[in-house]
Amino acid sequence: MYACFNYSMDRNLLLQLIALFTITQLLGLYVASNLISSQAQVTLFTENPNDPMNAIGLVVYIFVVTLIVLVLITFFKKKVFGVFLRLFEIGAIFGTSMIVLSPILGKTTFMFSVLLIASRLALKKNIWLKNATSILAVAGVGSVLGIGLGVLPVIVFIAMLSTYDLIAVFGTKHMVKMAEAITTQNLAFTFTMPTKKHAFQLGTGDMVIPLVFATAALKYSQSKMAFPVFFIPSILLLIASLAGLLLTLDYCAKKKIALPALPLQSAFMIITWIVLWLTLIG
Numbered sequence: 001m002y003a004c005f006n007y008s009m010d011r012n013l014l015l016q017l018i019a020l021f022t023i024t025q026l027l028g029l030y031v032a033s034n035l036i037s038s039q040a041q042v043t044l045f046t047e048n049p050n051d052p053m054n055a056i057g058l059v060v061y062i063f064v065v066t067l068i069v070l071v072l073i074t075f076f077k078k079k080v081f082g083v084f085l086r087l088f089e090i091g092a093i094f095g096t097s098m099i100v101l102s103p104i105l106g107k108t109t110f111m112f113s114v115l116l117i118a119s120r121l122a123l124k125k126n127i128w129l130k131n132a133t134s135i136l137a138v139a140g141v142g143s144v145l146g147i148g149l150g151v152l153p154v155i156v157f158i159a160m161l162s163t164y165d166l167i168a169v170f171g172t173k174h175m176v177k178m179a180e181a182i183t184t185q186n187l188a189f190t191f192t193m194p195t196k197k198h199a200f201q202l203g204t205g206d207m208v209i210p211l212v213f214a215t216a217a218l219k220y221s222q223s224k225m226a227f228p229v230f231f232i233p234s235i236l237l238l239i240a241s242l243a244g245l246l247l248t249l250d251y252c253a254k255k256k257i258a259l260p261a262l263p264l265q266s267a268f269m270i271i272t273w274i275v276l277w278l279t280l281i282g
């Protein structure tokens with residue numbers, strides 16, 4: 001969830017960021033809509049999606065994964081750390097591509113997923129292939145988590161995660177250490193946006209969280225509104241998230257400081273949802 005551009009955002013970089021965000025979120029909403037239409041059930045930690053314990057369980061899970069990654073960075077060689085992340089990436093690509101592409105490719109999805117993994121292993125330095133797999137990963141993970149969470153647990157989840165991000169960047173500073181270690185591996189846990197000056201990195205978490213909220217909102221809105229109006233709350237949440245992301249990155253680019261993007265994204269999304277709930281879907 002940590003991201004920061006170290007140089008001023010030029011037009012090319014801004015367009016790349018907006019394009020990646022838009023493509024990823026629209027694909028994610030398409031996947032979410034298919035899952036909702038098929039009445040897919042996702043159980044995270046409890047069977048009730050509206051149980052806040054699901055949010056707490058997810059945050060604990062993130063803590064555990066973070067601890068494992070920090071142990072690998074600190075006590076193991078770079079090669080061992082790289083192998084662990086590569087295996088994790090392979091599993092993520094396979095699982096999410098099966099979820100995202102099954103409605104489109106049908107029975108050929110398994111073969112395509114295998115070929116996609118083989119391509120990533122053969123072309124490890126290809127930026128565009130990495131970005132494509134990152135898009136699939138975010139669309140799959142974000143939509144599934146959003147199906148498994150109600151709106152209230154999502155708000156609890158992103159509020160806790162935003163607090164954690166602030167502590168991890170300004171307090172313990174381990175998020176910065178993790179970001180530096182992961183970006184050197186060129187894995188599908190970041191988006192890469194090349195410019196003439198630099199290749200900028202954006203963590204997939206800043207794309208996943210908005211999709212989780214948008215999916216939970218879509219699930220809620222469908223029970224209150226008619227097609228296609230029920231997509232409006234999700235779209236507005238994503239616009240709010242993008243605004244928070246752009247403002248954060250622009251600020252830290254000008255000030256040359258490290259900032260987590262999620263806190264402002266979350267604040268904008270929560271405010272947007274409160275306004276929507278009071279005026280449109282409450």
